[in-house]
Amino acid sequence: MSHAAIEIQNVHKVFGSGPQRVVALKDVNLEIGEQEFVCVVGPSGCGKTTLLNIVAGFEPASSGLARAFGQLIVAPGPDRTMMFQDYALFPWLTVRQNIEYGMKRRGLQAEQRESVLRHYVELIDLKGFENKYPAQLSGGMRQRVALARALAVNPAVLLMDEPFAALDSFTRERMQDELVRVWQHEKKAVLFITHNIDEAIKLADRIVVMSPRPGRISEILVLKSPRPRDVDSDENAGIAHRVREILHLVPDPAEKTADLSA
Amino acid sequence: MTRKAAFRVVGVEEAAGAPALLPSVEPAVQDSSASQPAPTKSWPRLRRVAEIVARHWLLAALIALWQYVSVSNPALALQLPPPTEILSGAWELIQQGMLQRDTLASLRRVGMALAMASLIGYPLGALLGASRKFAWSVEPVVNFFRPIPPLAWIPLSILWFGIADMQNEFIIFLAAVFPILLNTMEGVRDVDRQLIRAARTLGARRAVIACSVILPAALPQMFVGLRVGTGIAWMALVAGELVAATTGLGYLINQGRYLFRPDYVIVGMVMIGVIGLMLDGLIRLTQSILMPWWRLGE
Numbered sequence: 266m267s268h269a270a271i272e273i274q275n276v277h278k279v280f281g282s283g284p285q286r287v288v289a290l291k292d293v294n295l296e297i298g299e300q301e302f303v304c305v306v307g308p309s310g311c312g313k314t315t316l317l318n319i320v321a322g323f324e325p326a327s328s329g330l331a332r333a334f335g336q337l338i339v340a341p342g343p344d345r346t347m348m349f350q351d352y353a354l355f356p357w358l359t360v361r362q363n364i365e366y367g368m369k370r371r372g373l374q375a376e377q378r379e380s381v382l383r384h385y386v387e388l389i390d391l392k393g394f395e396n397k398y399p400a401q402l403s404g405g406m407r408q409r410v411a412l413a414r415a416l417a418v419n420p421a422v423l424l425m426d427e428p429f430a431a432l433d434s435f436t437r438e439r440m441q442d443e444l445v446r447v448w449q450h451e452k453k454a455v456l457f458i459t460h461n462i463d464e465a466i467k468l469a470d471r472i473v474v475m476s477p478r479p480g481r482i483s484e485i486l487v488l489k490s491p492r493p494r495d496v497d498s499d500e501n502a503g504i505a506h507r508v509r510e511i512l513h514l515v516p517d518p519a520e521k522t523a524d525l526s527a
Numbered sequence: 528m529t530r531k532a533a534f535r536v537v538g539v540e541e542a543a544g545a546p547a548l549l550p551s552v553e554p555a556v557q558d559s560s561a562s563q564p565a566p567t568k569s570w571p572r573l574r575r576v577a578e579i580v581a582r583h584w585l586l587a588a589l590i591a592l593w594q595y596v597s598v599s600n601p602a603l604a605l606q607l608p609p610p611t612e613i614l615s616g617a618w619e620l621i622q623q624g625m626l627q628r629d630t631l632a633s634l635r636r637v638g639m640a641l642a643m644a645s646l647i648g649y650p651l652g653a654l655l656g657a658s659r660k661f662a663w664s665v666e667p668v669v670n671f672f673r674p675i676p677p678l679a680w681i682p683l684s685i686l687w688f689g690i691a692d693m694q695n696e697f698i699i700f701l702a703a704v705f706p707i708l709l710n711t712m713e714g715v716r717d718v719d720r721q722l723i724r725a726a727r728t729l730g731a732r733r734a735v736i737a738c739s740v741i742l743p744a745a746l747p748q749m750f751v752g753l754r755v756g757t758g759i760a761w762m763a764l765v766a767g768e769l770v771a772a773t774t775g776l777g778y779l780i781n782q783g784r785y786l787f788r789p790d791y792v793i794v795g796m797v798m799i800g801v802i803g804l805m806l807d808g809l810i811r812l813t814q815s816i817l818m819p820w821w822r823l824g825e
Contacts, residue, residue: 321728343730353725357743357820366739367729400823418729 268335270422270454271297271320276329278315278480288479289315293329295473295482299421300452304469306459306508312480313458314426320456321347321424333422343367346415347424350431352407354399360386360410361395367418385413388447405436412447425457429464441467445492462508463496472504474511483511608790613797616790625779630798632774636692637757637764637806640699644756648707649749655708656715657741669708677702677763681770690771695764702763703756710755714748715741747821750814754807761803776802 278290290312297303305313318324319331322341331338333345341347346367354363364385368378386392389409399407408428415423429437441464448455459465465472472486486504488494494501590610597609608616620626655662655669677698688694718741726740768777776795783791814821 321724323724323727341724341727343728345728347724347728349721349725351721353719353721355722355725355740355743357746357818366726366731370730370732370735398820398823400820414729424728 268332269296270299270301270334271295271456272330272332272335273316273320274330274332276316276319276326276331278312278319278324279327290319290326291479291481293480293482295485297422297454297456299454302448302455302457302468302470303473304457304459304465304471305473305475306462306465306512307475307480308460308477308512310477310480311475312477313475315480316475317347317424317426317456317458320422321345343371343418344420345422345424346418346420347426348408348411348415348428350427352399352404352411352431354407354411354414356399359396359398360391360402363399363410364413364417367414371418381417385417388450389413389443403436404432405440408432408440409443412444416447416451420453422454422456425455427458427460430459430461437464442493444468449492462505465508466496466501466504467492467494472508474508476512606789608793613790613793616788617794620779620791620794626794626798629774629776629779629795630802632772632778633764633768633776633799634802636695636768636775637699637760639692640696640764641703641753641757641760643696643700644703644707644760645753648704648752648756649711652708652711652749652752653715653741653745656712656745657737662712669705673705673709677759678766681767685771690773694771695767695775698767699760699763703760706755706759707749707752710748710752711745714745714752717748718744743818746818747814750810750818754810757806757810758803761799761806765799 273293273295276290276293277288280287280289293312293316295303295316305316307313315324319326320333320338322338322345325339338345355366358366361382364382365378368381373381382395386395389412391406391409391413394402394406399410402410411428429440432440445468455468457465457468466488469488472488474483474486475481476483484507486507488501488504490498490500496502496505593607594609594611597604597607597612604612617626651665655665680698680701684694684697688697722740722744723736726736731739764775765777765780768775769781772778776799780792780795780799783789783795
């Protein structure tokens with residue numbers, strides 16, 4: 266029997282206690298298929314990064330279950346690699362050494378590493394820059410190196426925490442196209458966090474819309490149109506409108522009472 | 528093909544750290560346009576030498592003035608001999624073997640003390656930075672001893688060790704160990720947590736993360752500790768030798784005073800300055816060799 270890549274069941278996450286108690290996630294349920302691209306959108310404070318950290322294994326859920334391929338998630342591991350907004354490349358390693366880092370931890374031999382390295386350097390268009398240090402690269406190139414580093418250990422799941430948020434809008438669009446291209450080339454389960462609705466529409470099979478206080482899933486939208494997607498098409502504009510409706514136009518009852526009491 | 532032309536420009540910009548504006552579809556540049564354009568070799572180097580010479584004109588003028596005033600005023604020359612006399616004093620000291628002996632004695636003391644300070648300061652600082660539990664009870668101890676100037680230990684250390692190498696090394700050790708320890712602690716504490724997380728998702732375990740992430744990330748700060756520690760150690764050395772030693776540059780200076788040889792004193796002073804400068808340069812050289820990535824982005 267095959268499991269979903271990621272299963273999240275009734276996950277709650279609470280930070281602090283007493284008057285400082287914050288419910289970051291409330292009753293979150295989500296399944297991600299083996300080759301599915303799922304984007305999570307929502308305003309800051311909706312718990313999307315907390316959700317990602319639980320799936321990554323950086324922090325445990327307060328209650329509920331998180332599984333990867335049927336196995337309980339207890340720690341980070343190279344089956345679920347993560348990309349960060351600020352690249353998190355090792356500045357003391359060259360592009361080549363950064364990409365090789367995870368492969369070395371997995372004990373791959375030099376020849377294997379070299380062939381994987383060459384594959385990704387070509388796939389993400391970094392040929393000629395293998396011996397540069399991250400500080401010598403532009404933001405877009407750094408994030409491409411981070412993508413290569415995350416993919417080089419051949420993870421089953423790719424976790425992305427607003428990876429393009431720090432890039433200028435041109436570079437960001439180009440990186441989105443490139444990510445779609447790479448993902449279509451090597452399909453994996455992807456959990457992609459963003460606060461950019463257009464980005465989610467360009468990338469996702471499904472969009473998970475989350476709301477804050479307490480962080481929860483409001484709605485899940487399915488996108489069927491083929492990629493590359495035109496964000497301005499009627500269908501996609503409708504989806505974007507729907508996301509905005511969920512996030513802004515339907516007032517949250519809990520929020521309303523909070524506002525009144527304030 | 529317009530795209531290809533545009534792309535080449537992008538490649539160059541990207542190598543220089545500028546954000547790319549256009550998509551690069553072809554494989555990226557491998558030719559020389561990816562790296563910095565090679566500067567013409569001899570001409571800028573000559574210019575640099577000329578610049579260095581030009582920059583020191585004021586210093587040279589002051590030395591010349593010193594020479595003139597001192598030679599034309601014999602009463603003053605007794606207290607402040609002219610540079611030429613200092614040079615001949617230095618030559619005397621070299622012929623007697625004193626300058627070499629004292630320089631080596633001082634260097635050996637600093638070397639021993641710095642080795643001890645590193646041996647204790649780096650691991651202890653790393654532990655303090657890595658473990659809050661450890662720091663909770665050990666930091667008060669460090670904070671108790673840190674504000675006591677190393678020179679204040681001189682009388683007590685003479686009681687303990689007498690006038691020996693050990694006594695000097697103890698003072699120098701105290702001077703160097705705190706900058707090393709505290710900077711290492713800060714460096715380890717300030718390691719970007721995202722880097723540790725990135726390493727963990729890539730499959731690195733704790734021991735591997737300590738060596739492959741925390742150490743290189745804290746290394747610049749550890750070098751700051753070594754540089755500051757060495758600078759203070761060198762000062763403490765001279766102070767220690769002035770009071771309690773039978774060799775060393777501090778001793779040489781003090782002997783110069785007893786013998787009423789201000790030229791010896793100044794030779795010792797200049798030597799101390801030159802060696803201090805060289806030690807700092809040596810550390811910086813080591814740093815740039817060990818950390819080629821350092822300061823690339825600036």
